[in-house]
Amino acid sequence: MSSILEFARGPLFRLCFALMILGLARILFLDVWGAYKALRKAGDKKMPWKLILSRTWEWIFPLKRMKNNFHFYSLLSILFHVGLIIVPVFLFAHIQLWKISVGIFWPSLPFNWALILTVSTIVFAFLMLLGRIIIKPIKELSKGQDYLWLLLLLVPFTTGFICVNFSISPGTYQLLMLFHVLSADVIFLLIPFSKIAHCVLVPLSQIISGLAWKFPPRTDDDICTTLNKKGAPV
Numbered sequence: 001m002s003s004i005l006e007f008a009r010g011p012l013f014r015l016c017f018a019l020m021i022l023g024l025a026r027i028l029f030l031d032v033w034g035a036y037k038a039l040r041k042a043g044d045k046k047m048p049w050k051l052i053l054s055r056t057w058e059w060i061f062p063l064k065r066m067k068n069n070f071h072f073y074s075l076l077s078i079l080f081h082v083g084l085i086i087v088p089v090f091l092f093a094h095i096q097l098w099k100i101s102v103g104i105f106w107p108s109l110p111f112n113w114a115l116i117l118t119v120s121t122i123v124f125a126f127l128m129l130l131g132r133i134i135i136k137p138i139k140e141l142s143k144g145q146d147y148l149w150l151l152l153l154l155v156p157f158t159t160g161f162i163c164v165n166f167s168i169s170p171g172t173y174q175l176l177m178l179f180h181v182l183s184a185d186v187i188f189l190l191i192p193f194s195k196i197a198h199c200v201l202v203p204l205s206q207i208i209s210g211l212a213w214k215f216p217p218r219t220d221d222d223i224c225t226t227l228n229k230k231g232a233p234v
Contacts, residue, residue, distance in 0.1 A: 012185055019192070
């Protein structure tokens, strides 16, 4: 068991993490390149950058948008994402693994803060899952992967919480830690191939939306020719 665990949090983790970075970089490059080509072909190259930056900021920090949505569920989602991002990055044990593996490290969270954020993330995930099941409008918008992602994200948080805070046998500890590490590996591997890839696309969403209305020159003539309406009265 120990050799499998070392492989899962050593070579397998590095492979999955590298594939995640490469996959997200590919998505980002293709979107930036597509936006650049669209802007080059556009007849009107003026972009409302101030409005784009304002809307991008609202999407990254959607506090204003909560007024028009489900307040409680939106708040749960924001708080869930806070713990989801901060705990894996700033947990002392995770930073030590990075230090051992590649020699880089950074300041860690105090233990009590990490514990509070871990528990809150687990609670918020369960509440979000419950909301997707019982709140009809949210249920209608939810797809299978929305439920599966919440369940999958719960695995490393719950197993890590149990391993750190409960007295369990060495065999149980290794088994739970194996689930902890393997679930994290799977999450990293799936991110570029799922809706979670939006994490690198959100800053570009408003730019791409603005470019979508920047048509190349003579587009009107081409559309009229295609529809056989060339020269027809407006």
